[in-house]
Amino acid sequence: MTLRxxxxxxxxxxxxxxxxxxxxxxxxxGNSLRALQAxxxxxxxxxxxxxxxxxxxxxxxxALTDWPTIPQVFVKGELIGGADITEELFASGDxxxxxxxxxxxDREQVVKTVVLAATPx
Amino acid sequence: MVSDTIRGLLEQTFPDASVDxxxxxxxxxxxxxxxxxxxxxxxxxxxxxxxxxxxxxxxxADGSIHELRITxxxxxxxxxx
Numbered sequence: 119m120t121l122r123x124x125x126x127x128x129x130x131x132x133x134x135x136x137x138x139x140x141x142x143x144x145x146x147x148g149n150s151l152r153a154l155q156a157x158x159x160x161x162x163x164x165x166x167x168x169x170x171x172x173x174x175x176x177x178x179x180x181a182l183t184d185w186p187t188i189p190q191v192f193v194k195g196e197l198i199g200g201a202d203i204t205e206e207l208f209a210s211g212d213x214x215x216x217x218x219x220x221x222x223x224d225r226e227q228v229v230k231t232v233v234l235a236a237t238p239x
Numbered sequence: 240m241v242s243d244t245i246r247g248l249l250e251q252t253f254p255d256a257s258v259d260x261x262x263x264x265x266x267x268x269x270x271x272x273x274x275x276x277x278x279x280x281x282x283x284x285x286x287x288x289x290x291x292x293x294x295x296x297x298x299x300a301d302g303s304i305h306e307l308r309i310t311x312x313x314x315x316x317x318x319x320x
């Protein structure tokens with residue numbers, strides 16, 4: 119499986135995916151942290167991919183999504199935006215409503231990290 | 240100045256726009272742009288931000304913008320505050 123396939127699989131397969139700098143435990147960028155906090159505040163389950171270990175992750179991701187910056191947040195395969203939009207949607211309550219509609223209101227809030235197999239260890 | 244380049248590119252892409260560019264750190268590479276334009280009406284936030292990202296594709300790609308925050312508004316006569 120190519121790196122691009124792996125990225126697509128995370129986007130399509132995870133309820134809420136965030137491609138970020140660092141991990142939820144150790145965010146390496148203020149914008150990734152802002153997006154995480156908004157997702158957490160809205161009660162989202164979070165699947166995180168750290169893009170820093172291999173520059174190709176970011177290249178492939180941006181080529182796939184036509185979105186130049188990090189983080190990138192997806193709900194059920196749909197790009198909802200970067201840190202600014204995610205924060206904006208949280209502040210307006212739209213993020214919670216979107217999650218309710220996509221995942222149900224009684225969703226479990228778990229956080230996990232996916233390491234892409236094509237990434238050198 | 241990169242902020243002048245950014246303003247120019249945004250005004251070129253959105254001729255009716257009110258454009259505000261803030262150098263957030265004073266270092267000349269972390270920016271917050273606020274764009275009010277009728278071009279955004281009827282578009283989702285993702286589509287609105289895509290238009291801004293496209294307008295700034297060059298400085299984003301060559302690294303002169305290290306970090307970009309975007310606020311979009313449908314009305315060009317927005318209050319910058």
